[in-house]
Amino acid sequence: MYEKKGSPLLTRGDFLKRMLWHTLAALALIMLVFLFGVLGQVAVEDISLHDAFLNTALLLGGIGTHSMPQSIAGKLFIATYGFVTGLLFIASIGVILAPVAHRIMHKFHLDED
Numbered sequence: 001m002y003e004k005k006g007s008p009l010l011t012r013g014d015f016l017k018r019m020l021w022h023t024l025a026a027l028a029l030i031m032l033v034f035l036f037g038v039l040g041q042v043a044v045e046d047i048s049l050h051d052a053f054l055n056t057a058l059l060l061g062g063i064g065t066h067s068m069p070q071s072i073a074g075k076l077f078i079a080t081y082g083f084v085t086g087l088l089f090i091a092s093i094g095v096i097l098a099p100v101a102h103r104i105m106h107k108f109h110l111d112e113d
Helices: 012-044 049-060 072-112
Strands: none
Touching: 012 049, 012 072, 049 072
């Protein structure tokens, strides 16, 4: 997927396409985790779909929940989901910035030659 050490640097257009694909992959991952959060809250807690949507959006945004879960399973799900969303934030930043880091390192290696 990425160019080798000896190959030339990607053109700006190809690099922007790579950045777009990585950003779309990160957004797809975020949407998948978002869907998991909404369906998980609806399944575990006696909550409406729109309240689960709001809770999930607030958790993904790092704000917290709108309504506290009442059941033990709901509390465990929210705690675990909050941890997963923190890891998701770190992973999505890594996925988006990977092409930038690769391009910088590739440029350094080209300068050595």
